[in-house]
Amino acid sequence: MSKFIELSDYDASMHRDILEATTRKDDAIVEICEDRAIEEMRCYLSKRYDCDRIFTQTGDGRSQLVLMMAIDIAIYHIVSIHNPQNIRGIRKERYERAVEWLKAVAAKEISVDGLPLLPEKTRAAKSNFLIKSNRKRVNHW
Numbered sequence: 001m002s003k004f005i006e007l008s009d010y011d012a013s014m015h016r017d018i019l020e021a022t023t024r025k026d027d028a029i030v031e032i033c034e035d036r037a038i039e040e041m042r043c044y045l046s047k048r049y050d051c052d053r054i055f056t057q058t059g060d061g062r063s064q065l066v067l068m069m070a071i072d073i074a075i076y077h078i079v080s081i082h083n084p085q086n087i088r089g090i091r092k093e094r095y096e097r098a099v100e101w102l103k104a105v106a107a108k109e110i111s112v113d114g115l116p117l118l119p120e121k122t123r124a125a126k127s128n129f130l131i132k133s134n135r136k137r138v139n140h141w
Contacts, residue, residue: 004055004062005034005070013071022082030078037073041066044102050116063114069098 007030010019023029042051045066054066076095079087104110 033074033077037070044106050118053116072098
């Protein structure tokens, strides 16, 4: 159970009565979807950032950008429970946007200001191998 996302955080993205109607007022469903969203985000962020420190933050110590993406992913999973065939376009778009953002962060195209980086040794161990060669020489026959 994660404390990174609070129930009041959903108010900026989804009306409380819609959230309660979708989950039938079962907070356990919301917690499960939050945990799934955080685990999905860890897959992308753990290559460069200290996810343990990121996702244990509470209150104003949290990164608002990471929080927004986590909420979008969690809401997508919550709405998928109700009727996966009838997901509103905005929810699907926001989920896809969050995943694209995560992929860009993992590919080092985007850096997130204020997130704690992993130590250099750990990042080096998690980085992919990069194989290079010399430039092609001009051969004259």
